[in-house]
Amino acid sequence: MANENNGAPLRVHHLRPAPxxxxxxxxxxxxxxxxxxxxxRGTKGTHSRTNxxxxxxxxxxxxxxxxxxxxxFSNALFKTTYQVVNLDRLGELFPEGGDVSVETxxxxxxxxxxxxxxxxxxxxxxxxxxxxxxxxSASAKEKIAAAGGSVTEL
Numbered sequence: 001m002a003n004e005n006n007g008a009p010l011r012v013h014h015l016r017p018a019p020x021x022x023x024x025x026x027x028x029x030x031x032x033x034x035x036x037x038x039x040x041r042g043t044k045g046t047h048s049r050t051n052x053x054x055x056x057x058x059x060x061x062x063x064x065x066x067x068x069x070x071x072x073f074s075n076a077l078f079k080t081t082y083q084v085v086n087l088d089r090l091g092e093l094f095p096e097g098g099d100v101s102v103e104t105x106x107x108x109x110x111x112x113x114x115x116x117x118x119x120x121x122x123x124x125x126x127x128x129x130x131x132x133x134x135x136x137s138a139s140a141k142e143k144i145a146a147a148g149g150s151v152t153e154l
Contacts, residue, residue, distance in 0.1 A: 082135055083111040087143055088123025090131070097127035102134075102154070125149075 029039035121139030128148035
């Protein structure tokens, strides 16, 4: 490509912006000429100031002060968490019936040792089981008794 002037090639230092493309930067807040004094922010009010605090809600009590400072009381230290075993699982583990205790459940891998066990009534059971556990749901007691078994709470 050749430049319009005497056929010389176009160089970077020949390039100029298009007329009217460059405008002078508006110097806000520099006296009482255009955009001076209040610099287009109006008089008084929140937005006329320089620094509005983060989270400022116009004088309303802010969100971080409306929310509670600490969590509520939790008695997790003394809470008993049971390992649950459903009736259909007991039916799988003891298809021939018999005595079911926490130790036998630990041996067969249904629960971990040294933790309380609760028997829940989900599923059906057809064999007679003599179950010993720390807790039972009401439906589990009914279904075990209906199948001819017994329930003993530890």
